[in-house]
Each structure stands twice: as structure tokens, then as C-alpha cells.
Amino acid sequence: MTPEDIAPLFTRADGRYLCARWGRPIVPVVFGVEDATLSSVKGAIEAVVALAGHQMAETDPELGANLMIFFFRDWAELGGVPNLDRLIPDLPPLLARLQAQGANQYRAFRFDADGAIRAAFVFLRMDAALSVLPAEELALAQAAQVILLWSEQAFANRSPLARAGTGAQATVILRPEIAGLIRAAYDPAMPAVAQDPSHALRLAARLGSG
Structure with a gap:
């Protein structure tokens, strides 16, 4: 290139x-999937982190988990997730906008004082387009898109x-x-x-x- x-x-x-x-080790947590899919998601993250030569950890001392991935069927479901509005500013208007756009995914990042990635949030609305993708393929694409x-x-x-x-x-x-x-x-x-x-x-x- x-x-x-x-x-x-x-x-x-x-x-x-x-x-x-990322400026710190990545600690993922995945919501809304069965164990088989969870294994695929975490495996994809591990593979991309290894490719980058970066690190993963069991816990983030500040946040606990710093890469949160949510699978769901409707944007409105996120409005009921406890404390999510504290992590994602202006959550209600954001969800309304994504719903109106018919979006099936959204990523938000938080940064350390020096500008390195501190945390990332991945939201995947499992519409017809995403539901037909194999879990491994969907997970690898998302891992690639949050590593940078x-x-x-x-x-x-x-x-x-x-x-x-x-x-x-x-x-x-x-x-x-x-x-x-x-x-x-x-x-x-x-x-x-x-x-x-x-x-x-x-x-x-x-x-x-x-």
C-alpha cells in the first residue's frame, strides 16, 4: 500500500x-451471546491482539473490562442496560438516531490523557445482514475494527x-x-x-x- x-x-x-x-492491555467482555459464540468472539480478539504484538489481561485496574461488545436485536434494548448511559454520553438520542438510520453496528472509543485508546464499546444489532454471517467472520471483522x-x-x-x-x-x-x-x-x-x-x-x- x-x-x-x-x-x-x-x-x-x-x-x-x-x-x-491501545495504550493498555485489552480486557474484553461480551454480552448477549451463547457460549459457542462467546468463544469465537474472544478467539478473534486474541488473534488480532497477537497479530498486533499487544497484550490482553484478566482485568483493567480502572475499568474492570475495557472492551465491551453487545449483541442484541433492537436498539431500544440498550436503554435498559444498567449504567450504560454513564459510559456512553447522550445515550438516548444516540439510540434514537441509530434506530432511525437502520444501523446494525456502532463503535465508540474512550481515550487516555495522551490520546491512546483506553476503552471501546461495540454494539451489534443482529439484523438479517449480520445474522447470516458466521460468528467467526463477524467477530474477526469487529476485532480488526477496534484494534486501531x-x-x-x-x-x-x-x-x-x-x-x-x-x-x-x-x-x-x-x-x-x-x-x-x-x-x-x-x-x-x-x-x-x-x-x-x-x-x-x-x-x-x-x-x-x-
Whole structure:
């Protein structure tokens, strides 16, 4: 990928470049799924965290869990989740907006003082489109989208996933260039937060050397 390919993946709707990675170990908790799906979700998170060279932990000393993933059927269900309005500001109007848009997913991030990711919240409304996806595929896509702060439109037109192999042997993997970007962004020599578009040049250089 060239810097021109990479920059839009981290350019916000207002034109600002912003790439951030997690600044602490990730502690996931998943709500609204059966044990088999829970295993798939946590396995996908573990795989992407390992790819990044980052860490997971049993608990976050400040938050307990810092990656919360909710599966549900209707946005209105979230209004009854205890204390969620303390974690997500302006929750009622947000839910009303997502309901009106017919959205089936939403991600919210919280940041440390230096701008690194401190917590993430993933909301998945299991409509017809999401319900037909295998749990492993849905989980891997979500794990990829919370390991970094991507642009809101980064995956609007193309999934972060690809298929490897053919027929019954086909498996779903991260697109190689997306996997490479995740590894590059977590390189210890790279900053945890970048707001200058020249960061895309540094990512591209690491992809080229990898």
C-alpha cells in the first residue's frame, strides 16, 4: 500500500488525520451471546491482539473490562442496560438516531490523557445482514475494527476481511494489507497516537520493509 492508500483509512470526516492504538492491555467482555459464540468472539480478539504484538489481561485496574461488545436485536434494548448511559454520553438520542438510520453496528472509543485508546464499546444489532454471517467472520471483522482507531469510512465499501482458499477449504482471514497495517501501527518505534498525515508515510515504509 502507498501512503495515498493508507491516509484515507485514518482521515476523519472533518479532514483530520488521526490514528490511535491501545495504550493498555485489552480486557474484553461480551454480552448477549451463547457460549459457542462467546468463544469465537474472544478467539478473534486474541488473534488480532497477537497479530498486533499487544497484550490482553484478566482485568483493567480502572475499568474492570475495557472492551465491551453487545449483541442484541433492537436498539431500544440498550436503554435498559444498567449504567450504560454513564459510559456512553447522550445515550438516548444516540439510540434514537441509530434506530432511525437502520444501523446494525456502532463503535465508540474512550481515550487516555495522551490520546491512546483506553476503552471501546461495540454494539451489534443482529439484523438479517449480520445474522447470516458466521460468528467467526463477524467477530474477526469487529476485532480488526477496534484494534486501531480507523476512519469512520475506512471499511464502508470494503470489508477488512478476505477469503483464503477455495470451496470447503476456504477460510476467512484479515486482508493482508490490513493485517500489515495493524502490525506496523503497533511497532514500538511508532507513536501510540498520530495526527500528522506523515504518519501514513511511516506506515507505508514499514509495510514495504515487512
